[in-house]
Amino acid sequence: MDGGSVGGLALAGGEPVLGSLAPVDWPRTTDADRAAVLSVLESNVFVSDRAGETAVERLERSWADYLGVRRCVGVSNGTTAIELALLAHGVGPGDEVVVPALTFVGTAMAVVHVGATPVYADVDPVTFTMSPDSLAAEITGRTRAVLPVHLHGLSADLDAIGEVARRHGLVVVEDAAQAHGARHRGVLSGASGNTATFSLQMTKNLPTCGEGGLVVTDDDRLADRLVQLRQFGETIRPDRPRRYVSHRLGFNAKLSNVQAAYTSSQLERLDEYHAARRANVGAFLARLRPLEGLTCPSEPDGYEHAWHILRFVVDFERVLPGLEPGAARNLLMRALRAEGMPVTRYQMMPLADQPALRPLNRQSPASWPVTQDVIDRSFTLQQRQLPPDAGPLLQSFADAVEKVWSYLKVLPELAEGAGR
Ligand SMILES: Cc1ncc(COP(=O)(O)O)c(C=O)c1O
Numbered sequence: 001m002d003g004g005s006v007g008g009l010a011l012a013g014g015e016p017v018l019g020s021l022a023p024v025d026w027p028r029t030t031d032a033d034r035a036a037v038l039s040v041l042e043s044n045v046f047v048s049d050r051a052g053e054t055a056v057e058r059l060e061r062s063w064a065d066y067l068g069v070r071r072c073v074g075v076s077n078g079t080t081a082i083e084l085a086l087l088a089h090g091v092g093p094g095d096e097v098v099v100p101a102l103t104f105v106g107t108a109m110a111v112v113h114v115g116a117t118p119v120y121a122d123v124d125p126v127t128f129t130m131s132p133d134s135l136a137a138e139i140t141g142r143t144r145a146v147l148p149v150h151l152h153g154l155s156a157d158l159d160a161i162g163e164v165a166r167r168h169g170l171v172v173v174e175d176a177a178q179a180h181g182a183r184h185r186g187v188l189s190g191a192s193g194n195t196a197t198f199s200l201q202m203t204k205n206l207p208t209c210g211e212g213g214l215v216v217t218d219d220d221r222l223a224d225r226l227v228q229l230r231q232f233g234e235t236i237r238p239d240r241p242r243r244y245v246s247h248r249l250g251f252n253a254k255l256s257n258v259q260a261a262y263t264s265s266q267l268e269r270l271d272e273y274h275a276a277r278r279a280n281v282g283a284f285l286a287r288l289r290p291l292e293g294l295t296c297p298s299e300p301d302g303y304e305h306a307w308h309i310l311r312f313v314v315d316f317e318r319v320l321p322g323l324e325p326g327a328a329r330n331l332l333m334r335a336l337r338a339e340g341m342p343v344t345r346y347q348m349m350p351l352a353d354q355p356a357l358r359p360l361n362r363q364s365p366a367s368w369p370v371t372q373d374v375i376d377r378s379f380t381l382q383q384r385q386l387p388p389d390a391g392p393l394l395q396s397f398a399d400a401v402e403k404v405w406s407y408l409k410v411l412p413e414l415a416e417g418a419g420r
Contacts, residue, residue, distance in 0.1 A: 006410040009403075010338035017400040018340025022393060026384040027207040027266065036265035037209065040257045048074065048231075048254050053238075055257035059264045063198075063214055066267065067191040071223035073215045074255035075230050078177040078199025081213035082110035084253060085195050086145060088215075088225040089171045091116050095144035098170075100130040100156075101350040101368035102375070103149040107175050108351050112360065116144065120352045120361075122368045126298060128152060128311060131370070132160035138363075139164070145171040150179030150189050152297065152380075153205065153306030158184055158192050173197065177213075180206035181274040183304035190216050200263050203384055205277075205308055206270055208259040230254050274306060276388035281307045284394035288312075291405050293319035309346055310381040313374060319408055323415060325376055331415050332404065333379050339400035346380040 010016035040046065040055050048056035056074045064072040075081050091097060093115035099107050101120040108118040122134040130148045146165050148156035156174070165172045176182075177199035179189040190196035198204075200212030217223050225248075228235060233250030236242060285296045293315040299305040320328040336343045350368045352361040381397070404411070 006407060006413045009335055009407050009411070009414070010340070011335045011414050016339045017403055018396050021337060021340055021342050022385055022397075024384040025387050025390075027202055027209070028387055029209070029262075030265075030269075032268070033209075033262055033265040036261040037258055040261045043257075046257050048236075048257065048260075055261040055264065056255050059255075059260040059267070060214070062264055062267055064216060066270075067188050067216055069191055069216045070218045071216065071220060073217075073223055073226040073230065074260055075213045075215060075226075076253045076255060077211045078175075078197060078201060078204075078213040079106035079110050080230075080251070080253045081177075081197035081199070081215045082107065082147070082173065082175060083113050084226050084229045084251070085173045085197050085215050085217075086110065086114045086116065086147075087229055088222050089145065089173065089195065091145050091171065094142065096140060096142045097145045097147055098130075098135050098138050098143060099147045099351065100149050100151070101352060101371040102128055102347060103151055103175070103351060104177070104347075105351060105354055105357070106177075107147060107149055108354075108357055111147065112357070117142075117360065117362075118351070118357070119143070120350065120363060120368060122370045123151075123374065124157070125370050125374065127154055127157070127300060127303075128297075128374060129154060129156040130161060132157055132164055135161060136164045139168050139170075143168065143170060145173060147173050147175055149175040149177075150182055150306075151309075152311060153179050153182050153308035154297075154299070155179060155182050155184035155189050155303055158194075162192075162194075171195075177201075177204065178308040179306050180204065181270055181304075182306035185302050189306075193218060195219070195222065200259065203382070205274070205306055205383060206263060206266060208263045208266075210259055212255050212259045212263060273388040276391075277307050277386055278305070280388075280391040280394050281305075281310065281386065283391065284398055285310075287395075287398040288401055291401065294401075294405070307386060308383045310386075311346070311374070311378050312380070313378045316377060320412060323412055327415055329377065329379065331411060335404045335407075335411060335414070336379075336400055339403060341381070341397045341400040342385055343379045343381055345375075345378075346382065347375055349375065 008014040060072040095116040111118040172194040174196035200208040230253040233246035233248040295313040316328040
């Protein structure tokens with residue numbers, strides 16, 4: 001590729017690397033998944049408030065066994081999973097919960113919905129997960145819990161975060177919504193001994209055909225509280241009819257058996273998909289690493305990434321000098337999308353700046369310099385473009401990135417307002 005005249009770029013009317021923007025191709029539904037769902041429809045047992053073994057109980061057992069933890073409780077989605085986990089630990093009004101400034105908004109909304117206040121810690125510039133130093137700096141007399149997020153499929157630094165939490169007597173609830181199959185020091189995310197929550201929302205590495213969530217714990221009493229909380233505060237026992245007695249203020253946060261059966265069937269293929277994704281992403285990143293000014297997502301020693309989202313950080317001053325960084329990022333993303341690579345921005349602002357959360361924030365807007373910098377200088381590729389057979393597709397994405405990189409000198413001619 002000579003990259004001489006800008007006209008070769010799809011953004012300027014040239015031939016795109018891919019014929020059109022690569023389509024969303026996740027989750028993958030097999031005959032086994034269909035049969036699992038059908039068997040629930042035929043059983044007529046749709047919710048988990050029934051006596052006898054249900055598809056929800058079977059999923060709970062298999063996920064607990066997969067992780068090697070004592071208990072798993074199925075709930076309606078990953079946000080509710082965090083809410084119920086915090087409530088089961090007694091977190092509520094007057095408490096502060098430290099969350100990372102870079103994560104999905106549901107992490108902080110769950111804190112708000114239990115009546116506590118989210119406090120935001122900055123992230124590490126390499127892993128994008130919660131900085132243990134920033135966590136330590138944000139602790140006050142009201143801090144009750146810390147909610148590290150295994151963002152993009154990479155575990156947070158649980159050793160350092162756990163150390164800070166122990167020193168201050170904090171509850172640790174791990175948000176593992178994006179990290180099914182990830183490991184830290186050989187331990188699967190969710191199996192570290194803390195309470196951990198997962199999302200089964202259809203975009204996740206372990207999906208359902210809709211919405212769902214799981215909470216895992218080694219603490220039986222906590223798990224029993226969670227079961228009550230998802231079921232109006234009632235205790236459902238297999239050996240007697242439902243009594244309709246509420247022992248605590250609960251919610252209707254049940255997981256449906258259809259959703260659970262679909263996920264149980266997907267779970268059979270989680271390891272296979274995880275291995276395929278790791279091979280595909282490994283080959284993809286190996287091609288992109290040599291490109292000047294582009295920092296690929298990394299897998300630090302001792303970590304096994306689940307590659308839910310790939311975040312690329314660009315040194316725009318070096319790559320597109322003379323352009324304002326926001327304009328440079330938008331131009332690069334437009335060029336890549338025109339070639340057929342569906343890059344996105346995952347999170348447009350530090351969490352505290354979300355319009356819904358801003359009125360509750362008491363921290364200075366300058367509290368998260370790394371988060372702000374990462375958001376300003378990065379673009380992402382999301383899991384829905386990383387299905388297990390995406391190896392060839394990812395190689396085409398690598399072609400697209402290499403092509404755009406070969407045109408960097410002339411690319412500014414296509415910047416908005418560049419006089420074309
Ligand atoms: C990090 C993180 N936390 C929480 C959630 C919430 O999960 P759900 O969408 O199932 O409510 C998500 C989902 O996208 C997430 O990515």
